[in-house]
Amino acid sequence: MHDRLALPIDVLRSALSCRVVTPSDSDYNRMRTVMMGGIDRRPSAIVCPLTVEDIAHTIAFARQHGAELAVRSGGHSSAGHSVTDGGIVIDLRELKALDVDVAGRTAWAQAGLTAGEVTEALAEHGLAVGFGDTGTVGIGGITLGGGVGFLVRKFGLTIDSLLAAEIVTADGRVIEADATNHPDLFWALRGGGGNFGVVTRFKFQLRELPSFYGGMLILPATPEVVAGFMAEAEAAPEEFSAIANVMPAPPMPFLPAELHGKMIVMGLVAYAGDVAKGKEVVDRFRALAEPLADMVKPMSYGGMFGPEDPDYRPTAVSRIMYLDGFGKQQAQTALDALAASDAPLRVVQLRVLGGAVARVSPDATAYVHRTQKIMAAVASFYVGPDDKPRREAWVKDLSAALGPVPGAYVNFLGDEGEERVRAAYPGATWDRLAKVKAQYDPDNVFRLNQNIPPAT
Template sequence: MGGPAVDGLRERVRGAVITPDDEGYEQARRVYNGTVDRRPAAVVRVANAGDVMAAVDFARETGLELAVRGGAHSAPGYGTCDGGLVIDFSDRHGVRIDPVGRTARCEGGVTWGDLNDAGYVFGLGVTGGIVSTTGIAGLTLNGGFGHLARGLGLSCDNLVSADVVTADGRFRTVSEEQEPDLLWALRGGGGNFGVVTSFEYRLSPVKDVVAGPFVYELEHAAEVLRFYREYVREAPEELGIFPGFHVAPPLPFLPEDRVGDSFILLVPCWSGPPDRAEAVLAPLRDAAPVVAEGVDTVPYPAFAAAFDPLLPPGLRQYWKGTFATELTDAAIAAHTEHGPRVPTVHSAVHIYPINGACHRVPADATAFAHREATFATVILAAWTDPADDAADTAWVRGYYDALAPHSDEGGYIGFMDHDDQHRIEANYRGNYARLTELKRRYDPGNLFRLNQNIRP
């Protein structure tokens, strides 16, 4: 695409239209995953909702493939494409907090770091991701869990309204009162139903947290996982906690001679009354001998960004995910076999809890259907050298294959990679039929297909 076609697109939008001949194109076409190397015909850095409407119309009219980029963290690189059009929200980071109504209105390019920082001033927050550079858009549309999920529910459970441009180029504001079916689909249905230009969230009191990792030797991994399995069932919902396998980076509380060793961690985040933190966290010290402990009282935005240095942009990445209602002894055996082989300091396995408030939402109340699941596991390999592609990808696949027999059918959309399209129906379970009906209503031509795709 070039010449008059590009000129015509530029005349229809206020934001920049970046093509292969323009300065800055190489940066504009990049996404977070370094294995993704695609060359779109044009990247539209949208300035407003009108630009989104114009770009959607242009893609539909010309038949160009359309990608939508918020935070650009999509594991399969769905925020870009070859030869098509990219709607890019990287200039749209506005957040407006209503401290009286306890809501936040966020533009489509906002990251969790943006929202966490804006809310902290007012002592307010909402469930967001473990890495703060992740965009709110992709995480929320996929469901969204993190440190606050046990107490506040999923990110999508806290989405109260959204502005959406659908495949016909129409701008729609959706809420429980206006087009509630579309809001239902956005709460976990991924990017299948339109381009969300702004999100409105319900906020809750969140300020400083008592949080940080407990580090244990790998020989105690089974003990730690069995402890976690039981403790998270009854722990106060203000406690977010997950175990993880990691290669240790340099950390001030870790002995220098242990940097580069692999460990199993427990990572708590207590957002309840500070005077209860010690009693809540004390059992973690008895789960197994503790090598090191990095717990402190910190602002929530600071802790929510603690894992950011481990996942900088440009790393080569490959992901898999599972849900499980129970963390069985057989699953723990699979974890203790494969978790210690975590290949790089940037790689990780986390087992997030999604009980508490997440379980109080019926399975058919949102597109996110796995309300009986208690654990969501992510297996992430991230590395720098292309020569390691095969080995690190094989580690993820082998780990996933070992867990699959001990997991629920389906997995979390946000942890799916490019080769997981066959899992779509299982991922949505009993909600899949309704989602396909809504896809036919709002996107019958499947314009929004660069995602974990629900076909109309």
């Protein structure tokens, strides 16, 4: 850790056109707080740039003084990469410009925008970009890592809608990368995370989405219902995407008290198309068992994000994996483990992939797991540091029992070590990313991420 008193922040401040927050400021604690609980890091300064020049100056200052750099878009990194202890945070929250070309079906979006903000603005024109499942996520992190959400089978990953990106590199250059300009960098940015610089703007291909049918469908969880849910999700047309959360029912106000703690499938289902056809598809899930709650209806795509508590700071451990399938035996394994745990919240989350994701060649972007059928996550909340090892062991054991296939998804990785980062970028993909890293960040200035060291 660097001694924050050793950094001449006044020198940095004098070179910038923007606000610089330090420990003496009244909102310092609010500004350094990230989404995940249990992360308590104290940067020497938080820079909120207004221009690419502000970013370039900050990078140069950090390099000159040996200060660690963190880059924050929305602050949702589960590993806490959005904040540094003693170093400098480049916090992009002031970069909120959105330039929509309705006729051309494209938009330039600055990296301080959230998925919810972009989605709401585009909905006015009947247009969309597929992001994730949470509106407060910054578009920077989710886009650079891949982007798996409620439109994934219809329109692919977020990176599959990316046409160009503006990036400030470690040497202060401002580059616009696309398929013809810096194509190697553009390939790496689509899935390679924040390893290559500070991305300030994204150009997206917009998709027409005039109608949408979705919401929450809660079913009682038995092995047959869970396996049936996954089979229906795999068989559904590509307009349909879903997230199945297999878990004990939390004390949600719309569920009767006697159901709290009972095993449920909390399905978040989305049909990106005609409402009548969407209802036909969702009716197959309703037929699996008598729904405990059914909030699926015609709505906007942005309505899937739902309200969020800005003070929500979960402390959780998780493991992300891919699965070839999820039948009754795996469902029974999951339900037994969930029932045996006494964690305050625990879940097996399942997402069927395929569709538009699988039609992109695995070597076309840095996200290579195109042919995987199911993305799964096992997660457990913990209470205090003494409780954490027990929950980590439970997550590890259940993950292994579900029979994962090799691979990982970088956006859902925690602080899990190089082996897990390599699992996200196997074989030749890792080697190619390391070469791009060596070209654009040879000194590994941008290392507070799921790091890919430069090739030597």
